[in-house]
Amino acid sequence: MPFVIVLLGLGIELSPAHVLYTGPLLTAMPALASLTMGPKGTLSVAAGALGVSLITTTLHQAWGGQQIYSNLLGLLVVSVASVTTSNAVRTRRQGELDQVRRVAVAAQQVLLRPVPARLGPVRAASVYLAAESEAEIGGDLYEVVHTRYGVRMIMGDVRGKGLPAVRLAAAVLGAFREAVHYEDDLVEVMDHCAAALRRECAVPGAVGRAEEENRAEDFVTALVAEVPDEPVVQVVNRGHPPPLLLSGGKVQALTPSTPLPPLGLEDFIIGPPVKAESYPFPPGDRLLLHTDGVIEARDRHNAFFDLPRAMEAVDTCTPPEFLNQLHQALIRHAQGRLADDAAMLLVDRSDETI
Structure with a gap:
């Protein structure tokens, strides 16, 4: 001007x-x-x-x-x-x-703690990509914990953005970190996360008036998985993109047999009681948990990122190197700009235990 x-x-x-x-x-x-x-x-x-x-x-x-x-x-x-x-x-x-x-960096280190490289029978790695270059944290959440029941992990995505999304993510993560150590059933762990979300949404005055009017629409897509000593992985999926299992060079989506609504929408659960589903997970296989920001990334032709194909194209390497190659492939596909935050968590089973 x-x-x-x-x-x-x-x-x-x-x-x-x-x-x-x-x-x-x-x-x-x-x-x-x-x-x-x-x-x-x-x-x-x-x-x-x-x-x-x-x-x-x-x-x-x-x-x-x-x-x-x-x-x-x-x-x-x-x-x-x-x-x-x-x-x-x-x-x-x-x-x-x-x-x-x-x-923001300090908040991220508290909310999304670094994933240990080794937990019992698995090796692990994670990556978080913010959609905005100046942002450090958002509504994506993940965690991996070694418990007496095995290695348990969560991947989730809060509806919305900004501080309200961070607040809900913190509530769900806090409940998960507590429940995984004393609940032997994964469904009970997920129920604790859902209860924490409901309590947080019911806190009066915790958000502005505009957010207050949308509280009925607050929800979190979440997936909880457990890797015990046996060569299996157990999964409870509440409206989240299914994890991808890389076995023998081929990728398989662990799609739940009965789709369930996200956390916060328990009124829509109908049918028999929810149960964890079990899938083979022998040594040498790799399991990738991710948020929809990864698979919904688009290129210049408006095509989605083909995550299974990208996983199959990665050379054999350590989990951090594997995720780094996926990260680079995602950035190339999206021309360096993501429309949504993206998180990935990779675990693979090893013959060795500690």
Whole structure:
């Protein structure tokens, strides 16, 4: 806008309407530019305003008038002040942004703790990709815990974004981390997570008025899995994308036989009691848990990311290297921009135990 106004002033001075004095208008442009531009942008606007003033003054042979020199002096003072202010504001905003990033990183380390590389009979690795480049945390959640029942893990995705989504993710993760150690049934673990979500949604005044009106729609897609000492994996899936099992170079989706609604929508559960489903998981196989941000990533042709095919194309390597190759393939597919946060958790069974 400041550049447009400077050009508008030049147009006035070069037209029959040059009797209109544009000096005060041009003098204010550096100050206007400092509100949204950095020092370089402000200097550019100031140089443009000065150039228009000099050109039109020479063209109209207006040198010698006190008003002209007053205008040029005012333009110089305003320009210097605007550049100084712009630089100070930019430094302060950068400091505030850095502080917010540090807080976000600390929150992420508390909510999404680093996954241990080895837990009992499995090796594990995880990756979290924020859709926004400045973001560090969102509504995706995951955790892996070694318990007396085996290695238990959760992958989930909260409806919505922002702080309300982080709040619900923290409630579900907290319930999971507590329940996995004393509940022998995976269904009971999932029920604890659902109860924690309901309690959090019922807390009065925890969200703004707009979020308060949408509380009936709060839900979390979640998947809980257990890898015991036996060569199997047990899964309870509540509306989440099914995990993918890589066995013998081929990928199989562990789709539940009876689809269940997400956490928070228990009223829609009908039929027999929910039970965990068991699948073969011998040594050498790999299990990938993921959120829909991975499989819904699109390329320039609007095609979804083919995660099973990408898994089959990865060379044999360690879990962190495996996820890194998937990460690179996903970024290439989406041209470096994700429409939604994405999380992946990989475990593979080893013959060795600790």
